[in-house]
Amino acid sequence: xxxxxxxxxxxxxxxxxxxxxxxxxxxxxxxxxxxxxxxxxxxxxxxxxxxxxxxxxxxxxxxxxxxxxxxxxxxxxxxxxxxxxxxxxxxxxxxxxxxxxxxxxxxxxxxxxxxxxxxxxxxxxxxxxxxxxxxxxxxxxxxxxxxxxxxxxxxxxxxxxxxxxxxxxxxxxxxxxxxxxxxxxxxxxxxxxxxxxx
Numbered sequence: 001x002x003x004x005x006x007x008x009x010x011x012x013x014x015x016x017x018x019x020x021x022x023x024x025x026x027x028x029x030x031x032x033x034x035x036x037x038x039x040x041x042x043x044x045x046x047x048x049x050x051x052x053x054x055x056x057x058x059x060x061x062x063x064x065x066x067x068x069x070x071x072x073x074x075x076x077x078x079x080x081x082x083x084x085x086x087x088x089x090x091x092x093x094x095x096x097x098x099x100x101x102x103x104x105x106x107x108x109x110x111x112x113x114x115x116x117x118x119x120x121x122x123x124x125x126x127x128x129x130x131x132x133x134x135x136x137x138x139x140x141x142x143x144x145x146x147x148x149x150x151x152x153x154x155x156x157x158x159x160x161x162x163x164x165x166x167x168x169x170x171x172x173x174x175x176x177x178x179x180x181x182x183x184x185x186x187x188x189x190x191x192x193x194x195x196x197x198x
Contacts (some may be wrong), residue, residue, distance in 0.1 A: 004142045012080050026066040037146070059105045067104045072097035086195025122182045125150045125157070129189060132171040136161045136186070146173055146186055159184040 005013060006046075014100065076093040084092070130148030133156055137144070146159040160183055161167050167188055177185035 011086055012077070015073050015080060015089075017073075019071050019077055022066055022069035022073050026063075026070040029063050029066055039180070054090040059101060060107075061105070062101055063108065064101045064104045068097040069102045071100040084102035118149060120155075120193065122150075122157075122178045123182070126178060128175045130173055130175070130186075132159075132167045132169050132173055132186075135169050138164055138166045144164075146175075146184060148175060148184070157184050158182070159186045161186050163186075163187055 005016065008016065022031055034060045075096040076089055079089040079092050080117045103148060128148045128150060129144045132144060133147045135145075136142065136159055137163060143158050143160055146154050147154060147156050149155070149159075157165040159171075159173075160179075162185065167186070170187045173186040173188050175184050176184050179185065
């Protein structure tokens with residue numbers, strides 16, 4: 001195997017290396033994304049790559065980049081085997097990689113929209129008591145996340161507050177309103193939550 005690889009020219013070695021590594025990582029990422037495993041690790045990487053908050057058409061994410069390198073590598077191998085000139089090989093491989101990125105971005109975008117819309121009615125969250133998961137900025141300056149029970153399930157949802165001080169992680173809150181695009185408006189609870197009597 002090593003002899004075969006060492007006998008290849010530099011361009012072929014380059015594309016084979018990218019194709020094999022990209023395919024392995026891409027396969028793991030896709031399996032985790034669809035199986036609902038530890039894909040949160042990759043989602044946190046995506047969150048660092050994107051500067052966007054909320055649901056958007058996220059083009060440059062870790063998953064999409066792995067898709068790009070996988071198709072880039074295999075397209076490059078195919079074009080090299082076909083005897084195309086090196087500049088044309090790189091152009092075709094890059095275009096194929098970008099098409100793959102676009103398809104993956106669209107797929108995950110619509111999957112996320114479908115999961116978030118579902119049958120969840122955000123208005124049902126009004127009056128619910130929960131806990132701040134990610135710090136919420138004062139006077140709607142920064143969006144955070146809260147954990148609240150809505151329609152019988154504990155959910156992590158985007159939230160803003162009209163309070164004059166930020167609501168730190170762990171703060172007990174109450175949902176007082178919901179925006180038209182599904183962002184919760186919360187406020188710190190004034191009274192402590194009393195345990196339910198049996």
